[in-house]
Structures are given as structure tokens and as C-alpha cells.
Amino acid sequence: MATVEIRGIKKNYGAVPAVNGVTLHIKDSEFLVLLGPSGCGKSTLLRMVAGLETPSAGQLLIGDKVVNDLPPRARQVAMVFQSYALYPHMTAFKNIAFPLKAQGMNKTEIPKRVDWAATLFGIGHLLQRKPRELSGGERQRVALARALVREPAVFLLDEPLSNLDAQLRASAREELQQLQRRIGTTTIYVTHDQVEAMGLGDRIAVMRAGLVRQVGTPLEIYDEPADTFVARFVGSPPMNLVRHADYVLGFRPEHFLPKGTQDPSSTTVSFSFRVTRVEYLGADRLLYGALGGAYAEQKVIGRLPSTVTVRIEPNLTYDFAVDVTVLRFFDPSTELRVSARSL
């Protein structure tokens, strides 16, 4: 178990900055998710923590020890790669035993440890198979077992679920989270999938262009986005952002409801909404359209749960409303969140 401290870390490839001064403190036993679009620097940051890339500037501490100059094997970290990176010529057993052998563990102890890790992931019956004889989900489990078998201080995961199908991903997500809670190893998890980030992380660090835009619990990230990027990146469909006067107004699609369906005691702000398209998704209806009045022709999306049965037809205009407490305000030039304004 250990804390990870990232202090002003930068990484440049030639003149191109990949990570541009990131400072993060990951607490002992915490599950931190680095979330961001492709090319935002999240994998590079993870690889620097692993020791696979050298920072151009800044300090990295694992368990209060500066590790900038330590090779990966001296950092007490284990990593799971997106491709799993299993050794293709070794059986699952040998794959899992490899880090133990590298550690110089007693030969009689190794099979016991491998069995322990294999049992943890339910792959005891697959140990004599080679990676090519395993399915995607089984490979992922072998990779996790290999990472966990030597009980690292920090567990690094680089999009380990992205090669699984949707159903398997959901169950793997749950298992991964339960496992992390049980063993309590400090974990840094990289993903571009916001559903994964919201479901797994104790905290999420949202990155863009080499910078951390916001760090917070999934609830904070979703409800209190620090800027327009976080507001649009997290949430599907993303937060509606409409320009009004000298600010940008933000509200989530699920808060944008037909007038009259809100709690009668709440204060709301009304919009005229011309619906152009309706998508039925079973549990929800997505309404695409544009606002009228002072918000002329700005496109927004509404999301009605199936419990709201108001009839909505395309090409008609309706009165919609949003509870004022869920409205968010942003500065259009800095994109940063600003305090609430009166409308």
C-alpha cells in the first residue's frame, strides 16, 4: 500500500508536450481514474508512474519516496496493459509466476502464490493454457492475476477493459471494483470511457491536452463540472451548453423536462423547445431540437425517462423548463465555471 504523489510532472516529445504540468495526490488504497479523450496524455502519465517513460520535469513520489530515477522493477508497481501483454510463449501459470521468479521468490512458494492469484480470478483451470488458447476475458484475468500476484504497492491499469465486449465489460468492471476494495491496493486506472470512470473511481481526474482539468468524486465531476470541457466530456448525452448574454448556461439533458413535470415547489426557468427528432431508447426518450426566444436556434438535447409519458412529436414546439438549482454557469472566454447568475 502506498500513496502516489505527482508533482508538476511534464513530458515533452521533442517540442510537443504530452503532459504539461500535472499535480495529483493519490491517497493510500484509493481508486483514481484518469479520464480523457485520446491523446490527452493520460497513458503517458501512467507510464511515467510505472517508470516506462522518464518525465521531462517534475517529481514522482511513491510511498513518500522520490522514484524519478528508479527503474520500473524498483518501484513496486504492477501494470495491466490494454493489450494485456501476456508472454505468448508461456502458459498462464508461467505468465503469473514470471514476476515472482524475477523477484527471486523461493521456488516452493511460487506455485502457492500463483494458485492464490488464479483462485482470486477464477482461472485455476486455465493455468496450463497458452494465451492464444484463451478468450479475451480469460486473458484479461490472467493479466490481472500476473499484476496482482506479487502484491504491488501500486496497481496501474491502462484501459484493461476496452478489448472486452459490452456485457463482459460490465461484469469485469464490477469484479475489478470489488477486488480493489477487498485488497485495498492503491490503483490508478486510465480510460477514455466515462461510464467506466464513473462506475469505478473513488475519484476521477479529467484530463485534456496534457492538463488535469478537474479532480473530484464521480458525483462532483458530474454535478459540479469545473469547466465546459468536463461538462461536455462527462455524461451521455453531454450537458447542454447555451450561450446567453455574457455567459454560457449549462444543464443536463435529464433536467430539461416538459413544463409541469417538475416538482411544484421548485423554482424553474422556462424555454421554448422546438423538437426536431425523437429517439426511443426503451428506458428513455431522447429529444433533439433547438431553443427559441432569447436562446434562438441553439441546439439542445432532452432526456425523458419512460415515467414521463407526455406525448412529444417532432416538428412541434413545446414549453420546457429546468430547475434553477441545476443550472450551471460558465465564462465563454475562459470556459471556467462561474457563480450562479440571475436569468
Next chain:
Amino acid sequence: MNPTTQFAEEPQPARALGAPRKVFDSDHWLGAVLIGPAVLYIGLLVGIPFFMSLYYSVSNTTTGGESMTFVGLRNFANIVGTPKLQTALKNTLTFALLSQLVILLLSHALALALQKEFRVKKLLRFLILLPWVAPISIGTIGWLWIFDSTYSVLNWTLRLLGLVHGPGFMWLGVPNLAMGSIIAVHVWRQLPLATVILLAGHSSISKDIHDAAAVDGASFWRHFFQVTVPLILPISLVALLFGLIFTFTDMIIIYNLTRGGPFDSTQVLASLAFYTGIAGGDLAEGAAISLFLFPLLLAVAIGFLRTARRAEVL
């Protein structure tokens, strides 16, 4: 435009294809056309001479003679116990195995070094490839001067460094030195190809695998012997097979540098076959010598290719 008008139009018949287009669009014909020249080439320049030499080896044919009578295995029986064949066989094995061992070690080291990023990498790659693109005869004539008994630049350098006094070594005139010299030239010549083959093997290993080994705590040697070597084993075996067969059957370097001497100390089966069959005129015995290692090489080739296939992991 009304979309229905598009569908209302009469479908156009496909334009008839010309004969050449037909050939190139048909998998059946295109395959035959593409592989035809190679089959013709191998048949004319490898197949026919091979079967001719098979027959020569069991006949009494000579370069000047008119008869080509079947004599059974007499040519093989005649040469098998002779000292010249035994010397050539021993030299062939020494030459092939030692040179391949050195090539294997050096090409692995070079391929590993060339995997890394450094400033003069491209220049170094070019220089390493140079011996392979240079005509071998010109290259070995250069080496002939380097090893010259009077003007040897090697002796000159060694004298300058104070390592030898007097006239220096007779590189091609002393049995063991001569064998060492031809091995050195052969290594110089074959190293580029072996390195390029191994480089391709190294490049085919995913970077994640190396990263995983680093994070898993493997030392350099564990990483190399337990991860890298097994993964490039199939391609290494292919490189070794190429090298071995090429070495067993090639005689250009020996012909240019030593003519098999001194005292037959660099005479290999290929050169002995040439001197007996072409220079000496005894085509039948020359063919028998050249075919002497054929069963062994065939077995080695089959064994290597099978091992390579078994070792293939991806």
C-alpha cells in the same frame, strides 16, 4: 432530385472486360501468371542441374568423355574413405559451424543495439548493410589485399600498434590462420542479412511485452533469455538455416582467397567438388562430392522448419 427517378432507370449491363483484365481479375489465372516465372526459373536453373548432378553422381561421365554409363554408387564408394574428402568434410563443418556461431552472436547483439534510438543509427544501419550489397567477388578481392603476405594492412596496423614485430602474419599461408581468415570474411559477408532478419524479428514483438517484462521486474538477462529469445526463436532458426545452407554450398570466398589451400586446410566440399568435377574434369566424382551433404542438409532444413513452426507463438 426525386429519388425514385434513380431507381426507375434501366440497369446498365456491365461493360465487357478485355482479356488481360480477365486474367488479372481471376484468382486462378493471376496466381498461375505470378508464380509461373519463378517456377520456370527454379526448374531451369536449379531443378534440371540438380537432377543432372543426381545422375552424374551414379555415372562415369567426364568433361571430355562421351560415355555416360550407370555405375551405381561406385563414385561415392571411391571418395568416402579418401583423406581429401575427410579433410574437406571436417573443414566444411568447422567453417560452417564456427562462422554461424559468430554470426548468430554478433547479429543478435547488433539487432539489439539497432533497436535502440541513437544519433547515428541510420548511418550505422547503412554501413552494416553495405557488405551485403557489394558484389562478393570485389569484396573478397579487397580482403585478398588486406590479407596480402607483403602489403597486408592488418600486419601494418598491428606493427604500428606494437603488437607484432618483423614481417607479421601470413594470413592466408598458415592453415589455422587461413581458416580463421575465411571465417572472418564470411562473417563480414553474412552478418548484414542475419542482422536484418533478426531486426525484423525484434520489431515484430509488441512493445507492451517488453514494457510488461520491465514492470514485472525482469533483469536484462532474464528479459533477454526468457522473453526476447523465445519470441524471436522461429525467425532466428530461419536465419540460421539460411546461413548454414548458404555456407555449406558456397565457395566464392575460398576460391578467391585461398583456392582451398594451404595444404587443403580450407578445402570445403563445395570447392573440392568444383576442383574435382570442373577443373579436374571428373564430373561424376565432382557430382558425388557435391551431393555428399545433401541428405544431411535436407534433414537439417526439415528439422529447423519444424522447430520454427512449433516455436511460433503468435
